[in-house]
Amino acid sequence: MKKLIPLALAALGTAMPAMAQTQQEQPAAKPADKVMPQVTISGGRQDDMTERRNSTAGKQIFGREELDRNGDSNIGDVLKRLPGVTLGGRAGRGGEVRMRGLGNGYTQVLVNGERPPAGFSMESLSPDQVERIEVMRGPVAEHSTRAIAGTINIVLRDGYQMHDLVVKASDRLEQGRHSPELTLTAPGKSGALSYTLSASLSYGRQHDSALVHNMETDALGGLLKEQFLDSDSAGNAKGLHLAPRFSYKFENGDTLNFQTFLMRQKTSGDAQTNLAQPVGSQPPEYNFARQSTGGDVTFLRGFGNWVHRLQGASKLDVKFGFGFGKRDSDSLRYQYDSQGALLDRFTDTDDTRDKSVNTGGKYTSPLGAGHLLAAGWELEASHREQVRVSLDKDGKSQFADSGDNLTADTRRAALFAQDEWEITPQWSAYAGARWEGIRTTSDRSAASVSNTSKVFSPLLHAVWKIPGYEKDQVRASLTKSYKSPNVQDLIAAPYLSRLNSATSPDRTGNPNLKPELATGLDLAYEHYLGRSGIVSVSGFVRDIDNLIRRDLSQQQTDLGLRWVSSPANIGHARTSGVELEAKFALSELMDNAPQIDFRSNYSRFWSNVDGIPGPDNRLDQQAKQTANLGMDYRWKDIPLTLGASYNWTPAIRTRTSDQQIVESSRKRVLDMYALWRFDGRTQIRISANNLLADDATGYTLVNANGIASQAATLNPTYTQWSVRLETKF
Template sequence: MADSARRNDTAAKIVINQAEIAKFGDPSVLDVMKRLPGLTVSDSSVRMRGLGNGYTQILLNGERPPAGFSLDSLAPDMVERIEIIRAATAEFSTQSIAGTVNIVLKKAVAKASREIKSGVGAGPGSRSQQLNLAMSNKIDAFSYTLGATLLHQNAHLAPVESVDRRDAAGKRLQQYETRSDNDNAYTAVNLNARLNWKLDGIDSVTWQTFVADGRAHGAGEQSTSTSAGQRHPYAALQTSYFGNTTSVRSDVSWVAGIGGTGRLDTKIGVALSDNQRGLFRVARNDAATPVLDRDYVSDIQDEGLSWSGKLSMPWARGHALGIGWDTGHNRRGERENQVDRVPPGNVPFDFDNGFDARITRVALYAQDEWDISPAWSIYLGMRGEAMRSRTSGAGIPTSRSQLQVLSPLAQTLWKVPGAKGDQLRLALTRTFKAPELSRMVPRHFYTSFNTEISPDFTGNPRLKPELARGVDFAYEHYWAEGALVSASASVREIEGLIRGEVAYNGGRWVAVPQNLGTAHVRGIELESKFPLKAVMDTAAQVDLRASVSRNWSRVEGVPGPDNRLNGQPRWSANFGADYAKGAWSGGASLALVAGGWTRDALYESKLRSAQRALEAYAVHKFGPRSQLRFTVLNLLKVGQSGSARYADPYGSVQSDERRAGYVSWRAQHEYRF
C-alpha cells in the first residue's frame, strides 16, 4: 500500500507504515527517524537534506504540534504512519525549505484489537522501563481507538570539556578542563483517543485528543582544573535541574459529501502546552570560597485555536480540484526569573523577565491534480500564508511584525512509455522559513558564564522570513514486487538568510540575529530496496535497503572553507536488512552521518563528530498472540564529541567536549488479547 502510493502519487511522498516503525522497539519516534531514508537526527533535531532547525517542517496530523512538543516524548505505538514529503504541496504549510515530515497518529480501525507491550532496557549507567496499552473496536457505525504509553529512563552521563584560549600569535593564555558527573531521570506519558461516527454516505464525525507529558530531573557535579592562565571562577560546581512539559491537542473533524462527487473536510482544534524549566547552581573557587548560588526558573505557556478545511471536487475529466483554508490564533507567554545569593561585596545578577505574544495566521490554497494520460500527471498549487504577531512585556518595547508569502508550486510525474516501472519526477517550489518568535522578541537573554562561545542573545523584531526557490528531479525504477531503485537531485536558493553574529558590547558577548545574505544548497540521493528473492528465486526471505545522500551548501558572506548552512553534513547513509523464517525474524540497521567543521559566521566555527549507529533486533513469535522482541543498540560503541571555536584578529578560544559510547539493549514482550 505504501509503495503503491509512492509510485502513483503525483506529489512525491515516502510513506513509512506502522510495521516499519515498530521493528526495533524504539521508545520514541525520534529514535525511529534516524533509520528512515533521507533523514538524519542531530541534537534531537530531524534533518532533511542535512538541514534542521526549522528548515525541515515537522507536522502532527498535518498541523504544527503545540509549542514545547518534542519527538522524544512521542511513542511509536501512537503512530499509524510517517510521511516524508520532499517537495512542498499547497495542502500543508510551505514552511518547508528542506521538506516535511508528517506524523499521522493511529486512526484506522479494521477490527477489534487489544494489545499490551512491556519492555525493559539497560546499558552501562542507564536503564529504562516501558509499558504500552492499545485497544480499538468497531461497533456498527461507531469505532474507537485508545492508547496509552508510560516510559521511564535513568541515565548517568560523564562528559569532559576542555577549553583553550590563545592570543593572535598563538601563545596560550588559558587552558582548563571540566569533568562532569550527572544523573538524570525522565518519565513520559502519552495518551491518545479517537472516536469516529460514520453517518450517511461518506459523511462522518471524528473527535481525537492527544496528550504528551514529560518530566525530567537530575543532579550533577562539575570539577574544573586550570592548567594555564587565569583560574576558572567555578572550580567546583553542583547543579540540579527539572524540566516539565505538557502538551494537549484536541480536535473535531467533519467529513461531508457534496453533490455526489464532491467532499468537504473541516476541522476545529484547540492546543495547550506548558513548558517549565529550572536550573539551580552552587559553586566554589579554588580556595573553596563560595562564589555562586543561583536559582533560575522559566515557564512558557501556549494556547492555540485552529480551524482548517478543504473542499475537493472533480471539476473536469481527469482533474481533482482542492480549495482550502488554514487559520489559527495563538497566545503565548514566557516568564523567567533568576535569583542570586552572593557573598558580601558582590553584586547579584537578578532578573524577572517576561513577555506575552499574540500570533494570528491565515492561509488559503488551491490545488489541481490533472491526469493528462495514464502515463503523465501534473500537480499545480498555490498557497498564500500571512502571519501577524504582537509582543509586549515589562522592560521591553511593544513590537509588531507581519509576513506574507505566496507560494506557487508545480510537480509532475511521467511514466516512461514502453519501459515498465521507469518514471521521472520534477518539482518546482517556493518555500520559506519564518523566524522563531524567541528570535524576534527585543529582550536580552543571559548566559550564566559569558564567553565568545557562550554568548548572550538579543532578539530582533525586524527579522524577515527566509525565502527559497527549489527544484527537485527524480528517476525511479520499480523492477520487481517491493523492489525500487531511485536517484534524485535537488537545488535550493535561499534569500534573506538569518544568521546570528557574535560581538562584544563592552561588557558582555552578545549574539544578534539578522537577515544577512543568501545560501545555495545542492543535494543528490540514491535509494534502493528489494527482497533478495527478486534476484535469487531460492534465496531466503531477506529484504535489503540502502540510501546514500550527498549534500553541498555555501553561505554568502561567510568566508570558506566549510561555510555550509546550518551545520549541514556532507553526506549520510542508511543500510539495513530484515530476515524472516517461521517463528523467527530479525534485522540490522547501520546509520552513518559525516562529521567535520562548519563555519557559521566570520569568526565562529563548530565541529560535529561523525555518527555511526549499528543496531540489530530479533523477534520470536510464541503464537498468534504473543511475541518477544530483543534489540541491541550502538554495537560500535560510538561516543559523541564536538567543538566550538571563536577566532578573530585578537585571538581564539576553542571548546572541545567528548562523551563515551556504550552498547545497550532492550527487551519487549508483546501480547494481543
C-alpha cells in the same frame, strides 16, 4: 565511504533484469481493473508503496511494518533510518530532525497534518501511537510551505485498521540503568462510533558526562587562558502519553473524527562540574559547581475534522483543533572555590504557558476529465506567556527582564488551491499555490515588538510514466518555500552562559528578522520492484534568500561586557544534492532466494553561503554525505527474524562567519534486533542500539579582537539494550 557507493550502484544494477521483463507484462490498468469500490467498502487504503507510486507530488510512506521493525522506543529512532533523514545531537540521545542535511528549522514536522505545540519533541512520541510516517521532499499547497528541506507528517494511529487489544511491555538498559515502558492500544466500536484508545507509561533513567577544554591564545600563539571542565549528570523522567481517537459515521455518509494527544512528563536531575584553570590572569568563576534541576511538562493537542459528502464525488473537509502547553522548570546551582567555600548561588525558574486554536477546511471536487480540484483555508491563533526569574545569592537579577511577564501572540492565515490533473495514462501534473501570512507581537518591559511576514508560494509537480516500462517513472518539481523565524528567535528572553566567552556566548532574539525564501527544483527517477521494492535516484537545488545566521559580538549588558549571539539575516545561499535509494525483497527478484529484505540509501550534499569566505562556508550543520544500510532475514523453518541497520554521517566542518569555525565528529550508529514469534498473537523482540558507542566530539574556533578562542568537547555515548514483549487479545 568508497564501499557505500558501489553498494547503491549494485542495487541499481539488480533492477535492470526486472526492467527488461516489464515489456512482457500486462499493459497499464484499464478502467475495469480499478478496485476503488473495494477500498470504499472495506475502509482500507492503498499499501505504502502503491500510494507512493501514485502520488503526483513525491511522497514516501512508512507504515506499521517499518515502525515495528526494530522495536524502537521513540519516533526519532525510526526517522534516523529513513532516506535523507538525519538527527542532530549525540547518538542515543535524539536531536533535531533534519532532511537533506539541513538543520535549524528547515524541516517541517507535522502531526496529523498540523504543526505540533511549542516544545514538542520526537523523543516524546512512541511508535505504538503512530499509524504511518509520510516524507515529502517538496511542499504541497494543502500543508504549510515552511518546508525548505521537506516535510515529515506523522499520522497518529487510526482505529478502523485495528481489531485486537494490544499490550506491549518493554525495558531498556543503559549503563546498568533500567527504563521500563508499558503500552496499551484498545480499539472498539459501538454502533456508528468507532474508537481507538492508546496509552503508554514510561520511566526513563540516564547518565551523561562531558569533558571540555577551553583555550585563548594571542596573535603570536601565546597561551592567555586554559580551562578544563569535567561534568557528570544523572536524571530520570516519568512520562504518560494518551492518544485516543474517535470516529462517528452519520447516516448521510458524513464522518466526524476527533483525536487528542496528551503528554505529561516530570523530570529531575543532578549534575556536578569540576573546573581547573592552570593558565589565566584572573581566577576562574568557580572551581566546583553542583546543580539540581526539575521540570514538569504537559502538552495537550486536539485534532478534529468533519467530512461532508456533496453531489457527485465532491466533499468538504472542515478541520478544527486546539493546543495547550505548560512547562515549569527550576534550577538551583551552587558554585564553590578550590577550598570549598561558597562563591555564589543561582536560582532559575521558568514558567511558560502556550495556548492555540486553529480551524481550516478543504473543498475537493472532480473538474472535467482527469482533474481533481482542491481549495481551502487555514486560520490559527496562539498565545504565549513566560515568566523567567534568575537570581544570585544576594537576590540580584541576572538580566534586565528577570521576573517580568513576556507575552507573545501569533496570528497565521493561509489560502490555497491545487489541481491534480491526469493528462494521459503516462502523464500526471499538479499545480498549486498558497498564500500564507504570519504576524507575531510581543510585550516585554513596556516595549512592544511586532513582526509580519507574507509569502506567496506557487508549486508545480509532474510525473511521467515511461511508455513500455510501467514500473518506471520520472518526477519533477518546481516550488517556492520558506522558513519563518520562530518565536524564540524573535523575542527570546536572554539565555545566560555561566562561563561567558566567544565560544560560549549569551543568546538573545532579534525582532527584525525576515523569513528565508527558497526556490527549489527537484528531479527523480524511480523503478519499482515487486510488491514493496524501489530503486530511485533524485537530485535537488534550493536557492535561499534572507538566510538567517547567528551573529557573534561583544555587548555591554547589566552584567558587564559579555559575548552575545543573536540571529540576523545575512544574505544568499544555495544548496544542492543527489540522493540514492534501494529497497527490495530478495525473494521477489530471485527464485528460491532466502527471505532477506535489503534497505539502503546514500545522499551527497553541497552548499555555499555568499559573503562568508571559503572553504567550508556551508549551510549550518549540513553534512556533506549521509548513508543508511539495513537488512532483515526471516527464517523459513523457525519463527525468527534477525535484522541490522547502520547509519553513517561524516565529520562536519562549517565556517559560520569570517570569525568562527565549528566542527562536529562523525556519527556511526549500528542497531541490531532479533524477533521471535511464539504464535500469531505473541512475540518478543530483543534490540541493541548504538553498538559502536563512538564518542561525540566537537570543536569551536573564534578569532576576534586579536584573540583566538577555542573550545573542544568530548561526550561519550552508550549502547542501549532493550527487550519488548507484545501480545494481542
